[in-house]
Amino acid sequence: MDEKNNEILEKYPKGSRESLIPMLQDIQEAYGYLSEQAVVEVGRYLDLPSGKIYGLATFYNQFRFKPLGQYHICFCHGTSCHVTGAEEVRKKLEKKLRISPGETTRDGKFSLELTACMGACHLSPVIRINGNYHTRVKPDEVGDIIDSCIEERED
Amino acid sequence: MENRTHIPIKKEYLVDNVLMNESVDLPADVEKMMRLLRRAKVRHPAVFVGTASSGVISGAGDTLDEIRKYLDERNIRADVVETGSAGYSSMEPVVEVQMPGKTRVAFRNVTAGKLSSVLDGIFNSIIPEEHVLGQHRDRALEIWKDVPFIDELPFFSLQKRNLLRNWGRISPLSIEEYIATGGYRSYVKTVRSYTHEEVCDIVEKSGLQGRGGGGFLTGKKWKVAHSVFADQRYLLCNADESDPGGYANRAMIESDPHRLLEGVLIAAYAIGTSRALIYIRNDYRIAIERLEHAISQAREFGLIGHNVYGSGFNIEITVRKGPGAFVCGEETAMISSLEGKRGMPRPKPPYPAVSGLFGKPTVVNNVETLSNIPAIFENGPDWFMSIGNESARGTKILVLSGIIVNQGIIEVPLGTPVKDIIYGTGEGIPDNKTFKAVQIGGPSGGFLTSENIDTPYDFSSLASEGVYMGSGGMVVLDESCCIIDTVKYFMDFIQKESCGKCIPCREGTSRMLEVYENITRRPVDANGHTTLERFKGVMQLESLAGVISDTSLCGLGQKAPNTVTSSLRHFRSDYEEHIFDRECSAGVCKELRLFQIDVNKCTGCTVCAPKCPESAIIGTRHHPFFIVEEKCTGCGICYDVCKFSAIYVK
Numbered sequence: 001m002d003e004k005n006n007e008i009l010e011k012y013p014k015g016s017r018e019s020l021i022p023m024l025q026d027i028q029e030a031y032g033y034l035s036e037q038a039v040v041e042v043g044r045y046l047d048l049p050s051g052k053i054y055g056l057a058t059f060y061n062q063f064r065f066k067p068l069g070q071y072h073i074c075f076c077h078g079t080s081c082h083v084t085g086a087e088e089v090r091k092k093l094e095k096k097l098r099i100s101p102g103e104t105t106r107d108g109k110f111s112l113e114l115t116a117c118m119g120a121c122h123l124s125p126v127i128r129i130n131g132n133y134h135t136r137v138k139p140d141e142v143g144d145i146i147d148s149c150i151e152e153r154e155d
Numbered sequence: 156m157e158n159r160t161h162i163p164i165k166k167e168y169l170v171d172n173v174l175m176n177e178s179v180d181l182p183a184d185v186e187k188m189m190r191l192l193r194r195a196k197v198r199h200p201a202v203f204v205g206t207a208s209s210g211v212i213s214g215a216g217d218t219l220d221e222i223r224k225y226l227d228e229r230n231i232r233a234d235v236v237e238t239g240s241a242g243y244s245s246m247e248p249v250v251e252v253q254m255p256g257k258t259r260v261a262f263r264n265v266t267a268g269k270l271s272s273v274l275d276g277i278f279n280s281i282i283p284e285e286h287v288l289g290q291h292r293d294r295a296l297e298i299w300k301d302v303p304f305i306d307e308l309p310f311f312s313l314q315k316r317n318l319l320r321n322w323g324r325i326s327p328l329s330i331e332e333y334i335a336t337g338g339y340r341s342y343v344k345t346v347r348s349y350t351h352e353e354v355c356d357i358v359e360k361s362g363l364q365g366r367g368g369g370g371f372l373t374g375k376k377w378k379v380a381h382s383v384f385a386d387q388r389y390l391l392c393n394a395d396e397s398d399p400g401g402y403a404n405r406a407m408i409e410s411d412p413h414r415l416l417e418g419v420l421i422a423a424y425a426i427g428t429s430r431a432l433i434y435i436r437n438d439y440r441i442a443i444e445r446l447e448h449a450i451s452q453a454r455e456f457g458l459i460g461h462n463v464y465g466s467g468f469n470i471e472i473t474v475r476k477g478p479g480a481f482v483c484g485e486e487t488a489m490i491s492s493l494e495g496k497r498g499m500p501r502p503k504p505p506y507p508a509v510s511g512l513f514g515k516p517t518v519v520n521n522v523e524t525l526s527n528i529p530a531i532f533e534n535g536p537d538w539f540m541s542i543g544n545e546s547a548r549g550t551k552i553l554v555l556s557g558i559i560v561n562q563g564i565i566e567v568p569l570g571t572p573v574k575d576i577i578y579g580t581g582e583g584i585p586d587n588k589t590f591k592a593v594q595i596g597g598p599s600g601g602f603l604t605s606e607n608i609d610t611p612y613d614f615s616s617l618a619s620e621g622v623y624m625g626s627g628g629m630v631v632l633d634e635s636c637c638i639i640d641t642v643k644y645f646m647d648f649i650q651k652e653s654c655g656k657c658i659p660c661r662e663g664t665s666r667m668l669e670v671y672e673n674i675t676r677r678p679v680d681a682n683g684h685t686t687l688e689r690f691k692g693v694m695q696l697e698s699l700a701g702v703i704s705d706t707s708l709c710g711l712g713q714k715a716p717n718t719v720t721s722s723l724r725h726f727r728s729d730y731e732e733h734i735f736d737r738e739c740s741a742g743v744c745k746e747l748r749l750f751q752i753d754v755n756k757c758t759g760c761t762v763c764a765p766k767c768p769e770s771a772i773i774g775t776r777h778h779p780f781f782i783v784e785e786k787c788t789g790c791g792i793c794y795d796v797c798k799f800s801a802i803y804v805k
Contacts, residue, residue, distance in 0.1 A: 017494065017495035017496070018493065018494055018495040019495065020495040021475075021476075021478055021492065021495055022475070022476070025437065025476055025478060055497065056495075056496065056497055059480060059654075060478035060480050061478070061479035062437050062478040062479040063478065078399035078400050079594065079628065079630045080399075080562075080630055081399075083557055083558065083630065083632060083636050083641065116397050116399045116481070116648070117397070117398070117400055117401060118208070118212065118402075119212070119405055119406065120208070120209050120212035120213070120244070121244070121402075121554065121556030121630075122209070122245040122247075122562035122563065123212060124556075126212065133211075133212045135212065135213075
């Protein structure tokens with residue numbers, strides 16, 4: 001394993017289960033996801049079976065086991081977004097990208113994720129692409145938003 | 156994260172003259188300095204911009220950059236201050252400007268493009284009318300003519316802003332400004348002159364109830380934890396709010412993090428612990444950043460650490476990021492998560508106050524509960540008792556959203572009728588539509604309709620209507636919303652977030668979701684959802700709800716069927732319409748729709764036929780087309796593309 005990972009591990013006391021979540025969070029922050037190798041390393045360090053670590057990590061929404069796409073599309077699915085038509089937007093997104101929430105397109109360009117509430121109910125429905133917000137999104141705008149990402153990349 | 160300010164005041168000055176000063180009023184010269192710090196009086200113009208997450212999503216980040224550019228280009232000496240949200244989300248980005256000697260004026264929807272017209276105006280003493288929101292009241296300053304006062308606007312006039320009083324007023328990044336509003340004085344006084352029991356007594360006397368939804372007396376909980384013999388106790392602040400439509404706690408931390416910290420510190424002292432943890436949702440980047448910044452400032456001021464101001468009280472605060480699970484809002488689940496396990500609840504008793512984190516006494520308090528503490532110590536428990544009604548004291552923060560004119564975060568005294576909140580503060584439903592229902596309390600809440608909308612907003616009155624306050628979400632639905640679809644949405648959320656430990660919650664909510672899925676689509680195939688199945692499912696909903704709420708382990712399961720029972724009680728006709736007529740009059744349940752073509756309007760232009768994914772539209776060019784009913788799935792593509800409005804919903 002590389003040095004970055006060792007540095008993260010050494011910040012935490014050996015063998016203490018309570019530091020498992022912060023440790024995994026730090027690893028994900030550094031690498032973007034939890035690789036199989038990282039999970040094994042953490043298990044060795046904390047003296048925990050890798051199965052237990054997977055069991056924990058899959059329970060929480062934050063952890064992913066595959067790298068994110070170049071465009072990380074976060075889709076808000078709060079109540080307000082729902083009543084103002086987020087469901088249609090979601091369908092359009094899934095259709096356009098041909099993936100479901102939690103997945104990444106095969107070319108690694110886009111990944112889709114659902115969040116419960118982004119805290120902008122007055123601008124619903126909201127989607128966030130790499131930190132840029134698109135507000136009051138209408139279903140027929142979805143195609144253009146995605147296309148503009150692709151064009152941006154080609155420029 | 157740096158404010159451009161020109162107010163140099165030393166830490167020692169604040170500590171000696173303000174924090175350590177136990178008298179009620181400060182000396183005149185100190186008070187004058189405090190006015191400067193609060194920017195109640197300014198020597199140079201000051202520009203404030205709200206950069207809480209709701210502001211940022213509305214574009215406040217660009218506005219802030221634009222302000223700095225504007226001032227640099229014109230060589231204007233002015234303070235630029237990042238504040239939190241003012242609560243008025245639909246008006247964001249909000250920019251406030253204070254000119255020397257004049258009251259502070261707030262402007263609405265100031266996106267980067269509109270900034271120069273606003274600043275050009277006010278720097279030349281002209282108020283740009285189309286952007287103005289209102290001016291703040293300050294007797295010592297000259298008022299602007301023909302500008303309304305902010306507290307007279309409908310959105311603000313009904314509110315009682317205790318917890319939100321610093322929102323949009325001071326910088327959440329500056330401990331000095333918080334101290335200037337009277338902050339941390341109660342804490343220093345508490346640790347220096349009160350005993351642990353006295354602090355618990357004061358809070359119990361105030362009648363403060365837990366704002367996380369449970370409504371348990373906070374002072375009582377503290378007493379229990381304090382009375383248990385242990386070598387270590389823990390204080391846990393629950394900032395893991397993650398229900399759809401609820402973002403008040405996040406905004407509280409983003410707008411006034413020191414208020415929460417002061418509450419945490421007093422609570423920690425009351426239960427006699429040296430370890431406090433704040434469990435906050437990992438997604439809340441801005442909130443975490445501001446909270447950590449606030450903690451480091453408080454440590455610098457000696458408010459956190461060893462032997463605080465010579466009182467012998469030691470305290471350490473750690474921020475722990477919640478990796479994302481709705482169930483972790485449950486105290487026992489949160490404790491499991493902090494111990495490095497899956498966030499699953501366990502049966503109570505033993506209550507966490509007796510045996511919690513690592514088996515030690517642990518008090519779990521919600522952000523809003525703790526934020527109430529500083530004001531109780533500042534104004535006394537009797538003051539707190541005087542707000543609210545007989546059954547519940549104090550104020551409550553709500554997130555008003557959905558289909559309503561004024562959206563945002565508000566604070567009202569407990570016991571305010573829901574009707575006043577919706578039609579007073581919220582100013583009713585836009586576009587002359589009719590009110591259908593209000594959904595209160597997120598996934599664990601319920602509906603109020605126009606029949607019982609007069610219900611006072613407090614724990615017991617709502618509960619008697621079968622609605623639970625939850626975290627304070629309030630989503631208004633109008634005629635264009637479908638109740639069945641909304642309930643389905645909540646069941647889908649709960650079913651996904653159920654931790655799976657107990658069967659009634661895990662399986663029961665999945666079955667409920669199935670019932671809703673069945674009645675919101677047309678019974679086309681013979682095996683899956685026949686008419687009888689649809690009918691049977693709804694018949695069983697009520698008994699299923701009873702079993703789930705009686706036998707689930709934690710609040711998530713116990714409250715899960717609330718929306719279902721509440722909708723069954725008030726919206727029988729909607730259910731009947733979906734089951735018997737196979738119709739959704741609101742037009743939301745798309746799979747129930749059947750489209751037809753009006754032969755008189757159809758010109759046979761052939762636009763729709765090739766677009767139909769099911770090839771259900773047939774006909775000859777220049778003659779009216781037809782939709783084959785059996786093939787139509789109700790997707791509505793033909794409806795959207797028709798230029799002659801010839802397609803209608805049957």
